[in-house]
Amino acid sequence: MAELQFRVRGTVADAGLTYRQRLHRLAGLAEEAVDGPAVGEACREALEKGVICDLAEGHAPYRPRYVLPDYGVLLRQGSAFLELEPARDLDEALAFLLIAYTAVPSITTYPVYLGDLDKLLAPYVDGVGDEELYKRLRLFWISLDRMLPDAFVHTNIGPEDTRVGRTILRLERELKQVVPNLTLKVDPASTPDDLVLDGVRTVFECAKPHFANHPMMVGDLGADYAVVSCYNSLKVGGGSHTLVRLNLAEVARQCGGTTETFLTETLPHYVELTAQLIEARVRYLVEVAGFYEHDWLVDEGLISLDRFSAMFGIYGLAEAVEGLLDHKAYGRDAEANELSYRITETVAALVAARPLPYCEGNGGRAFLHAQSGIDSDVGVTAGTRIPVGREPALFEHLSAVAPHHRLFAAGVSDVLAFDDTVRRNPRAVVDIIRGVFSNGMRDFTFNLDSNDFIRITGYLVRKSDLAKNARHESTVLGAGSIRNSHVDRRSVKRVISHESDPRAGR
Structure with missing residues (x-):
């Protein structure tokens, strides 16, 4: 409680925040004062270690993400x-x-x-x-x-x-x-x-x-x-209950074995723990908070529960690949690229096989998403991107990342600097x-x-x-x-x- 009071006072006195920004942060601190949706000990431990990240959505989900x-x-x-x-x-x-x-x-x-x-x-x-x-x-x-x-x-x-x-x-x-x-x-x-x-x-x-x-x-x-x-793609009239992301770089660090061990044992274990957290958050929003029972958007037919799903995000693919292959460079090395495709295909298959409640917007499954990173990420690359500053020439860059795009219905993005x-x-x-879209890229972004x-x-x-x-x-x-x-x-x-x-x- 003392720490919470300290953070509240710090937010109230933060001259770098506008009134609306302080209000938003204070609401988040209030939400953190209650216990989050119940999960098992293994899931809680993965959250504490940073293998799974709930993107600070709050302990009491009361609105969809x-x-x-x-x-x-x-x-x-x-x-x-x-x-x-x-x-x-x-x-x-x-x-x-x-x-x-x-x-x-x-x-x-x-x-x-x-x-x-x-x-x-x-x-x-x-x-x-x-x-x-x-x-x-x-x-x-x-x-x-x-x-x-x-x-x-x-x-x-x-x-x-x-x-x-x-x-x-x-x-x-x-x-x-x-x-x-x-x-x-x-x-x-x-x-x-x-x-x-x-x-x-x-x-x-x-x-x-x-x-x-x-x-x-x-x-x-x-x-x-x-x-x-x-750049998150979802259904109009619906949306996403939540977005929970899996840090593939940390999963690779937990492996302690071969690439095959990673793909067949470690990765499935942490995909399941991520799904458990998603399920807990979805159930809380629907069954405890009751958002879809009383919100005006539902009452007037602007959204419906059957068009919602959840988003299963991944990030840190580059670091996972390079850790498993003794620093061979994703985006530049053919072996590294091939392993990256095996990893995302494995995740996609596991997510597609895991039923989730109240996710009829995607056939009772989460949408897979290449999560773009947050401001506190250090030493880990967003989604399936190539690390900043290490990107190869344009053709090689696009050829390396494009094969991932078909797997991520809820969004995948690569930002190019021209x-x-x-x-x-x-x-x-x-x-x-025109060319990259004909070859399977979902989204093209440059600046x-x-x-x-x-x-x-x-x-x-x-x-x-x-x-x-x-x-x-x-x-x-x-x-x-x-x-x-x-x-x-x-x-x-x-x-x-x-x-x-x-x-x-x-």
Whole structure:
């Protein structure tokens, strides 16, 4: 109790935090004052050793980690809870959405999903001229950043080319805001190269959007999916109860035997312990907290329990491989790469075989996720990524990581840093995106060092925000990741044209 009081006083007096940030931390401290969901001794020991990590979700889960409301239903039917009639025009739709976002829960306290805004707003833009659309969306876009100051707030556009989507890209280039995070869905059948090119040029200015392989996502999640928070892909109308991650580097350290022992004994043991923690947290949320029995989103049909699952995350793959193979370099050594594929395939099979309650959104199983890391991670690499600063050349890098992507329906991401000369040849990046998607990458994310943004994992911070009290809570987290994981030191890649190097577009 004395330690808790000390932490509360420290939070209250922390001049580096805004009022909202202090409120969020104080709520977390209150939650830590109770015992967490009951787990067995082996699971508890794995948590204490850092083999399993609950991402500080709290001891008393009372809201899902990620919630993806069907805002289209909300706009069409109105809301008794919010006392709003159905939206009749663009102004009403924009105001309705801003109001609704304030009442959507998540692990961050802010909504992680704003809807696929190009589709949501399409019924309301007929008869609205381009400049009038720009003016109204500009005020809406500024409001999102000021009212929801957290870089995990996320929206999607695409795969079709729309006036709203194009206006959003224009606004991103001009406003250069942290919020919202943005994904462009790309479909070879319906997304024109010119729209992808517009997205690439937008990245040059503000490090957004991500590019998502739409056919691959639909194949795993169905047509009603979205990318949220960092780059987590889930079902609209559902979401994820929880995200628990397994530190593969620590699993390898616990092995004490051969690679085969690791794959057949140690890894299955810790996958099961991770699943036990996930199950305990899910049962608490559903059966004890009763979230799905009383929340307004459920009552009004915006979410349903049968579209939810849980997320089983992994990280530290690079360190696990290199520890098992006496420091052979993942990403550069063929033997290391092959072992990495065996590890993720083994995890995927084990997770797919482990039933979990209240996870009907994925057939009673957790979604597998390549977890992107947190600010306190030291000496361990996010997800299935190659360690920062040790990435090989572009083609070798993409060839090494792409085979993992098919396994991670709930998200996997590799962040690439491109040389500024790519500004002279943005169509080469379009070729790369088309090529890597045809070869099985789920998500493509890149940035230039010359703009004001650093992509931490799947979210952004502005370099200019790091030296001052941060309005965006995510900036505080980003500063920790820069300090501990050196994510600002990614190996910079020079992009050449497809004609000069045919491998670039494969």
